[in-house]
Amino acid sequence: MRPTRNRWLAAAALLISLAALTPLGIAGWAGAQAGWPTAIALVFRPRVGELLANTAMLVVLTVPLCAGLAMALAWLTERSDLPGTPIWTWLAVAPLAVPAFVHSYAWVTVLPGLHGLPAGVMISVFAYFSFLYLPVAATLRRLDPALEDIAASLGQTPWQVFRRVVLPQLRLALCGGGLLVGLHLMAEYGLFAMIRFDTFTTAILDQFQSAYNGPAANMLSCVLVLCCLGLLGLESRVRGAARYARLGSGAARTRPRTRLGAATLPCLLLPAGVAALTLGIPGATLLRWLIAGGGAIWQFGEIGAALAQTLLLACAGGMLTVLAAIPMAWLSVRAPGHLQRILEACNYIVGALPGVVVALALVFLTVRMALPLYQTSVTIVAAYVLMFLPRALLSLRASISQAPVELEQAAASLGRRPAAALWAITLRLAAPGAAAGMALVALGITNELTATQMLAPTGTQTLATAFWAHSSEIDYAAAAPYAVLMILFALPLTWLLHAQSLQAAGR
Secondary structure, three states: OOHHHHHHHHHHHHHHHHHHOHHHHHHHHHHHOOOHHHHHHHHOOHHHHHHHHHHHHHHHHHHHHHHHHHHHHHHHHHHEOOOOHHHHHHHHHHHHHOOHHHHHHHHHHHOOOOOHHHHHHHHHHHHHOHHHHHHHHHHHHHOOHHHHHHHHHOOOOHHHHHHHHHHHHOHHHHHHHHHHHHHHHHHOOHHHHHOOOOOHHHHHHHHHHHHOOHHHHHHHHHHHHHHHHHHHHHHHHHHOOOOOOOOOOOOOOOOOOEOOHHHHHHHHHHHHHHHHHHHHHHHHHHHHHHHHHHHHHOOHHHHHHHHHHHHHHHHHHHHHHHHHHHHHHHHHHHOOOHHHHHHHHHHHHHHHOOHHHHHHHHHHHHHHHOHHHOOOHHHHHHHHHHHHHHHHHHHHHHHHHOOOHHHHHHHHHOOOOHHHHHHHHHHHHOHHHHHHHHHHHHHHHHHOOHHHHHHOOOOOOOHHHHHHHHHHOOOHHHHHHHHHHHHHHHHHHHHHHHHHHHHHOOO
């Protein structure tokens, strides 16, 4: 490994990390302008304690439930002889195509009285468990069966083999997916606003929209960032510094699938029930409103413009975000250390900020320093890069960790320049992760609400903002076409995630 490449990558990672801290810095500066007495009064009040309890309980309950559901489905689809495995695998990934606020819209339509923490946890699990299912299932496909055979030959029971051999090898997937779900929960607005469950994000937006109380909202943002730092510290501690790559092609055989026997029918109820709740309820709800609205709700001029603008922003934001994540992802795996972890944490912090905070920071910068960029495509794409950097970083980090460093070192020793070795070896092996990261970012952009509303050029309307405008007016029929198009737009990206996961496992 050559120091030249380290310096260039470290410099790029440093610049991107500093850029990621910009919204936090501006929020902190704005809060400091209010003065310490005001800041203390705004932070240490019962309302903040209530929001902290709501957000903490939401994360503490949702992430383990997502992990448990993801592991159960991954084991059934990857390790058992469950009938129709390819179908159930796809149906476990497909909920990613349904935006979280569309899940909420569907359930509120079916159960109008649904609200509070139980509703938030239930809908969040349905909306986000696939973020954990994908990496867990992919890791199960790549595990060396010889390790489990050795443990079984030493007298370990199947449960002991899973707990002592399989589960430790799922650590990186569980930590990465759990962190992603936690960050989503901290920054999500639409899902919880629709079921009237208050979190830091909904309270921050309320402060800006109703009272335009900047200092109060900025103080809430700072508390939210502290929550994110706690989550990052926990993920880093649990993840550890274990090596997850091996030199060579790995196991040459596939582990025989466990025969379910008489348990086949009960086991089928789990994926079937999950599919019904995560896809059947939203699908039936949208069909109901499409029928009720008739042809009058299909305003093709308005809908076509929103679709084109969504596609353009998703493609541009996805590509730029993955490019921005490469330096930090490489350093995270190849040069771990205290400084690297601090820089990596900077990239995750912005992912926990609500879109309105990122948007206001960019409004402040463009108005004060670059007025021609205010409310342009450049500004909105920059907001997307900052907001969705964690998605690309987690996908790339997991893929680069599976690319043996020895191959990169061998290429360098044979005369390849550092940049050429990085491109020819590591980045090509990590291409599935890059594609998955790009798809995840594009999915996020398709569903993004608040930053798009504040930063997009005048006249720009995406599918998400149009849906929210109609649903906020309780015009659920008019909102339905936009929800359907968001799902149809997201399905190919979700299929890409699924296909890349299978390709990474050689299937």
